[in-house]
Amino acid sequence: MEHNHEHQGSHAEKYVMVIDIDKCTGCGACAIACSQENNIPVRTDETDKYLSLNWLVIYRITNGEPFPKTKVAYIPRPCMHCDHAICVHVCPAMATDKDAKGVVSQIYPRCFGCRYCMAACPYHARVFNWWDPKYPEGTERGFNPDVSTRMRGVVEKCNFCNHRYQRARDKAITEGRVILKEGEYVPACVEACPTKAMYFGNIKDPESKVAKLIKSPYAFRLLEKYGTHPSVYYLSKHEWVKRQTDWYLETQNKKQSHE
Amino acid sequence: MLTRREFLQFVVGGALGAVFSPLPWRIADEMVLFSQRWTYQAPDGEESWTKALCQLCPGGCGLRVRKIDNRVVSVKGDLVNPINQGGLCPLGASSVQLLYGEKRRVRKPLKQENGRWKEIEWDEALDILAQKLREFREKRESYTLACIDGYGRGLMSDLIKRFCQSYGTPNYLKMPSADDASSLAMELMQGHKGHVGFDLENADYILSFGSQLLEGWSVPVRMQRVYANSLKTKAKIVQIEPRLSDTAAKAHELLPIKPGTEAALALGFAHIIIKEGIYNQDFVSNSTHSFDTFKELVLKEYSPKAVANITGVNINDIKRIAKEFAQAKSPLAIWEKGKGNIPCGLYEVMAIHALNALVGNINKKGGVICFNEIAETWWPELNLDTTATESLKMDRIDQVRSKKYSLATSMLHQFAFNLTTEPKYPINALLIFEANPCYAASQPDLFVKAVKKIPFVVVFSTFWTETAQQANLVLPTPFYLETWNGITTPKGWPYPIFGVSKPATQNLYDTKHPGDIILTISKKISDNTAQALPWGSFKEILKTVAKKIYDTGEGKLASSQVSALPRDFNTMWEKLSQGVWFNPEVKKVGFQTKTGKFEFLPSKFSALYLSQKASLPHYEAWELEGSLEEYPLTLISYETLMLTGGYIASSPYMMKALPPTLLKKNDLLVEIHPETAAKYKLAEGDKVRLKTPFGEAKVRAHIFEGIMPGLIAMPLGLGHSAYDEYLAGKGVNAHRLLGYTEEKISGIATWAMAKANLVKI
Amino acid sequence: MDAALIPPGVKRCGFKKFIIWVSFWGLVVLWGLYGLALCWGKGLNQTNMNNYYGFALWIWADLGVIALGAGAFFSGFLRYIVGIDKLKNIINMAVVVGWLCYGSALLILAIDVGQPLRAWHIFWYPNVHSMLTEVAFCISTYFLVLCIEYLPLVLENIQLQKNKFIHIFSHNLHEYMVIFAAVGTFLSFFHQGSLGGVPGVLYSRPFTFREGFFVWPWTFFLFILSAIAAGPSFTLLCTWILQKVTKRKLVKYDVLELLGKISGILLCVYLVFKSWDTLYWATYILPQKGMTITELYQGWFGPYGMWWLVAELGIFGIVPALILICPALRKKEFWLILGAFFNCIGILINRFVFTVVAWGIPTYPFDKWVLYSPSWQEVATTVMPVALGVIVVSLSYRYLPVFPQERELNP
């Protein structure tokens, strides 16, 4: 089937993220930085992970070898900002859209909470506000003014810290530029990462770090076979890591390992 | 009669009428407004950036703080800062939440009267404190004051020590930590009392004896980077640990080991290295002392077979790792369990550090680096009056300096134990500085009992902790973003660092810096204390240290960029309060022992009249409380980056990020190997009663293949009853079950393990 | 007491008995309303849905009742457009059942969305690419059509007919029923199809994804087919139950048999396509996504095991199809009813699989299966429309001339 038209973005900008799984220690700083940056609510009991509201989730996978040969890899997962964003395709109210620079946006006041997008997104990048948002008493004083809080009953997700793009662009425009320089627009998670496992940038700029990284033979994306064309790339030299990031049939498998 | 035409007109007209009347549109419009429920968007304002140094752990990472008008809205890593180089850890990333989390903060001085809290003014609070202390001193009972220093090291710590000295109390205690054994071993083997750093960035073989490198050991941000760096440099990390911690799972190799037998393994490695003659001949013959005695012991008692028996590590692995280690270019053996807070014994540190000596990597690139810090050595001479001198001669309540514990420097466990049994004299007052022993001391219940025996307990605290709740007086201290502060060299850092952090925002509450409090009351207590602590404010102390550093002319400044020291001090101070000073070319301190060499058999031990074996690094099994019949299993503690173990407790966002295999609703899950679980007929999530000689708790089982059979693993950092609803009542405080086990020679108590049993509920 | 309202010439039970009967169902409705109030007042945390289970029992109920309600438009289509005159004897019942089914669906949807007061955003900012937009437009307009179709029947009430205007108005409405039937048929085909499209377009969910024809996945057509196969069975079943409850004959057996026959034939056609679809999916679509069919089921007997497939296509698919196309079996009431019943169960399973089982399947190779069971609030609000349905059918049956053959059959 023909998927809906690929959103190519403008000619000059398309932002992607590259995450080096081998470097990532699963420390979680990125997830906390994201929560702080985006005024994400926190409930007193968040132990049911299926109800927990997180924009960036860190999956833990193992190589399946018995102890003590077990190895662990962490897969930080923001929204993939898919080029074939199934969530955008299905949203009945156009509350989410793929914009020209590659970001899949989410309009909270328009979303009416049908959750079709959640059912559609295979990455579980979308989360629902099952409750009225709640914050530790007093912490409202530390809210980021660039990000509105969200109401109960709507879906939210990572937006590549879009407000940071807007700030950076405003600044660039006052300086008479249209295109941002490398490093002017960096999401909170990328900034926090202590191992520098996350990279972010504009792949339309051939000189950018990300443009080079995605050409690496170790680069891949999650669940590529689903046809969503994510804008988040991963790097790993370990075959066992890669094997768990997409579905393989034994027949395809052989081809894979011959490559 | 209605015609067909009229009927149609009626229907169509009605429909059109409705559509073109304003009514439906008006309703729709109202609905859209109403349905977009009001949610808060913080007001925008003028954006500004300032710098600060994170004080949430001894890391001291550099931060850029974003403010909107007066509100701090985010922190990010400072790229120029050499410590974190732009990175953050979960705790540092939670700074804003911790700053504003109102329920956790102490907001005003509090006095407890008949079990009720009363807010008081600072004048009154300081008068009460100063008057009491003056009273005791005038009665020549200075020694009845005890202080618990939660900083452990650094300027605040030195200030408290100095205060104790000039006041005249020997009862200065620290929160126990792995540093106690490390410092002692360094002093014994190298005669070094200054800073010890590990050049992990340049080591190509890291042998970690249970240090949870990725879970917060040393400086968490640095260690994440050390790991990422090791991928590039191909440095090998070998983790020796009984369970699959994150470090173990990420390390190149994991050697599972019976908990508490690390010393034996280290000596087993030494055995191979010596036997094969692959040690650093040059270093060993020129720079070490008593090698032959050590060699004899090791060859005799720590054959791979014997060691395999003790440790459970495979003989071939012992041989192979020993060779790999000795043949690496810059091998480095490191210790201190968990985050570096869980103590290992003195002999264990000596045994492990002996490996470093065998490969001769002390004060070399990629090795153990020793140096002295200006921040520690600048203090002017102390003149003590007779009150102080006399009082300082009294025995300490915790029996430190007694014959039995001649090596110990601080024993909080004995302090609590003695107070609750038969103290030599009563303690009239206890000052607790930014620490939470009522939660984090071994056997916290015992500690609470001890505290209840003290008539006047003052807690200096930013947070509403378990300990603050036991106080008579709580003195609120500012959060690090609200105050002037300094950082000294972070734990394990290979060269000296000094930094100054200026307030990023005004005090949210009525708080005072603990340094300022000490300086203020010192002037009210006695002339001697006033003279010993002449500075007007803690900021002044920082400035003094900065000036001393400036005077040396050494090192560099990292503020907006890395630069040499400026011409004048004012510029230096300006820049320092926007960054840090650091000196990678620091002069390394060689061996200060009697022999001037690295001593396998420390000559300082001679004063103790120990047997030869007891003077050498050797393995001694921990004498764990309880019988094997009653407690056939072993409980071990572990740490994780999302949980902090002490005074600064995990933020709500960190609690949110805990995995469901650790906490389920309010129930803690403990790790159990499938075989052990099968023996006890346990399935995932089953409720069990976990018992140790120290206590018991209801927990749930998490069946986990990544742990050795016969062990149960439990994280430190849960089971709070204070702070806020995001923390209180969740899980179990592991200290209540782990109790402590004391190493006879050093008086060091560890909470790394305890005997245990399980009963299915 | 209410004798004046009862259609002339028919017998109804005593008023007291009727009130007790209605009150019982009224209590069930109250229970549902309580659940509804909780969901609206406190939010969807009252359900057992979660971020993996964004669609659950309610969506199943919606798709289920709409499929079962297909009897209305399809009978209308056969009667008014194809011209099978015999169906006029049951068309009213079909309309009542259809109206109820669609009403229920709308009601449940209104509880299901996170921000019910914004539900109209779907019309305000419609995304023409979204199957849900298509569904929303078609269902709501078709519900209007059903109201219009229901209206003449309501106006047939003996007391209302005394009013001259109403009398003439309803007479005129009757004249236009063909148009409404046609519009209804068109809309219904679309939304039955687009409901199939809802899971079918999800190329990110290999379990429900189907390729298709033009802009529609094959599920679009399969849903239409299965709905028109099951709808008549459900009308038949409802009528039969009503006969049992009222202990009166309401339509002639040949009418029911006709419905059964229609169902049977369509079910056979459906099963042919569905089998082909399943085969194509298992052997072509899934391998493309790197999967095997077994990876999408929890073994044979797990909560989401292969048994769902066997139940849907075998026991509640082929079995009722064989029963209903076999004239000899259809003649026997037991078999006819069993066939119709199995047919309805089969379609409910089909909708369940597509709307509930689908989300339990891990999307990542390293992820776990997720189980879901509804909370009482979800159950209550799902049962509520059934109770409401019983009440509406009871009222309609009591006060409106629903069955033209009733007088003749109960002299």
Ligand SMILES: Nc1nc2c(c(=O)[nH]1)N[C@H]1C(S)=C(S)[C@@H](COP(=O)(O)OP(=O)(O)OC[C@H]3O[C@@H](n4cnc5c(=O)[nH]c(N)nc54)[C@H](O)[C@@H]3O)O[C@H]1N2
């Ligand atoms: N950089 C930095 N400094 C700080 C703070 C900070 O956040 N960052 N915060 C302050 C606070 S709040 C705290 S909690 C304290 C923490 O204090 P830190 O300055 O971080 O020092 P420690 O963690 O006590 O110990 C650091 C290492 O030094 C070695 N060491 C310590 N004492 C001795 C000794 O006497 N002899 C020898 N040979 N070695 C020794 C030990 O091996 C130990 O691993 O520091 C204060 N200073």
Ligand SMILES: Nc1nc2c(c(=O)[nH]1)N[C@H]1C(S)=C(S)[C@@H](COP(=O)(O)OP(=O)(O)OC[C@H]3O[C@@H](n4cnc5c(=O)[nH]c(N)nc54)[C@H](O)[C@@H]3O)O[C@H]1N2
């Ligand atoms: N044993 C001992 N106890 C102490 C002190 C001491 O020096 N030694 N000092 C007292 C004082 S002054 C203070 S300020 C407090 C310090 O607070 P504590 O929480 O008791 O411990 P610290 O080791 O001083 O520093 C915080 C710990 O958090 C870890 N950490 C850093 N980042 C993260 C993170 O993102 N996640 C998690 N989970 N952990 C992180 C660090 O490795 C460090 O071990 O402790 C008090 N108690």
Ligand code: SF4
């Ligand atoms: S990851 Fe999910 S939410 Fe994000 S763009 Fe892709 S489909 Fe949409």
Ligand code: SF4
């Ligand atoms: S939940 Fe909101 S964003 Fe998602 S599909 Fe529905 S209206 Fe669109």
Ligand code: SF4
């Ligand atoms: S890009 Fe921004 S919104 Fe997305 S995960 Fe990272 S911090 Fe969160």
Ligand code: SF4
């Ligand atoms: S901050 Fe970096 S290292 Fe830590 S979990 Fe995130 S990506 Fe991994």
Ligand code: SF4
């Ligand atoms: S490592 Fe320590 S100092 Fe650095 S950000 Fe984390 S808590 Fe703060």
Ligand SMILES: [Mo]
């Ligand atoms: Mo501290």
